[in-house]
Amino acid sequence: MSNSTRIIPYTDDYAIAFRDLNEEWITKYFRMEQMDLVSLHNPKAYIIDKGGYIAVALLNDEPVGVCALIPSTRKGFEYELAKMGVSPKTQGKGIGKQLGLHIVEKARSLGAQKIYLESNRILEPAINLYKKLGFTEIVGATSPYERSDIQMELDLS
Numbered sequence: 001m002s003n004s005t006r007i008i009p010y011t012d013d014y015a016i017a018f019r020d021l022n023e024e025w026i027t028k029y030f031r032m033e034q035m036d037l038v039s040l041h042n043p044k045a046y047i048i049d050k051g052g053y054i055a056v057a058l059l060n061d062e063p064v065g066v067c068a069l070i071p072s073t074r075k076g077f078e079y080e081l082a083k084m085g086v087s088p089k090t091q092g093k094g095i096g097k098q099l100g101l102h103i104v105e106k107a108r109s110l111g112a113q114k115i116y117l118e119s120n121r122i123l124e125p126a127i128n129l130y131k132k133l134g135f136t137e138i139v140g141a142t143s144p145y146e147r148s149d150i151q152m153e154l155d156l157s
Helices: 012-029 034-041 095-109 124-132
Strands: 005-009 053-059 062-071 079-086 114-119 150-155
Touching (some): 012 062, 062 095, 079 095, 095 124
């Protein structure tokens, strides 16, 4: 087995990992919302088939992190960075940063000019990561998620 982290595109083989890695952090801090249930139980239909992308981080060939790029209907943004989850047993190893960089590059390769994300300020490590990736807060934005109290954007142009 390799001791390196690889980022690969999602396949249906990782559907359970995508769901479990996200449910783990969501239920630790918040509660599952209807939009979570739809996207986490149907990632192919809800994300991939609509022109989105999901990255899977493998450590020793085991899925330890995931992140999605979801096509956006929000004015001024082509995609939303969403559903980023890293296994607690591998947090602090830079896997979230690798996933974030990968997703940003994927958005660029798809021709996106701006992407956004939604989060919560209590997730300080995540907010710090997003800032390191270049995201800045969108003042006055609203969210369909009950748990979201911050929206951030990244200009890719």
